[in-house]
Amino acid sequence: MSSATSTRSTLPAYALWALRLLALIAALAVGMAGPAAADPGDESGVSRAALPPTDPGLWWIKNNGLPLQDNAVAGVRLTQLPAGANPVFFGVLWHFTPVPGKVNTYFVENHNAGCLDIADGISTNPGVLIEVRQCDGTLSQQWVTPHHGGVRYGMTNVWSGLAATVKGAAVPNAKLHQQPVNGSAAQSFDMPSFDS
Secondary structure, eight states, X not given: OOHHHHHHHHSOHHHHHHHHHHHHHHHHHHHHHSOOOOOTTOOSOOOGGGOOOXXXXXXXXXXXXXXXEEETTXXXXXXXXXXXXXXXXXXXXXXXXXXTTOTTEEEEEETTSOEXXXXXXXXXXXXXXXXXXXXXXXXXXXXXXXXXXXXXXXXXXXXXXXXXXXXXXXSTTOBEEEEXXXXXXXXXXXXXXXXX
């Protein structure tokens, strides 16, 4: 008989129960502290859980003067804010959190939660909508922001290689979808700081 077996058999029942409980708590703590599971399209192994927000600034993303909004019902769209509305509460302010080791590449996080992403997280097809999904650090949530002059920038998805593009005319309720990069006005966004 091994010494481990003999030690276990000489412990009182309450001690064995306490050891099992401690082992369960330790296992749960390790599981909760571990990185979030990666979605398809994640070849980097980087988890959003491992990337705390590092951009305390708030930024607008506008096209044709209309701010980009994450609306729980309507999804990601251009919107017209009501007069006197506080933009902090309307889902129109964004954080640009740098992706470690990648120049000019960001997680674009809505101030009210979630990251810009391809609707299904994996599509490389033109026309697929851009949505806000739970931040998970995948490549489909990483955006390169090429400068278009002034405070205008594009947003090209790292996973699909396609650009965030206003679908149709830049009017209230226009959605974003991904299209091949062409540098058009539909792919150029004003991104001034909220403080400016």
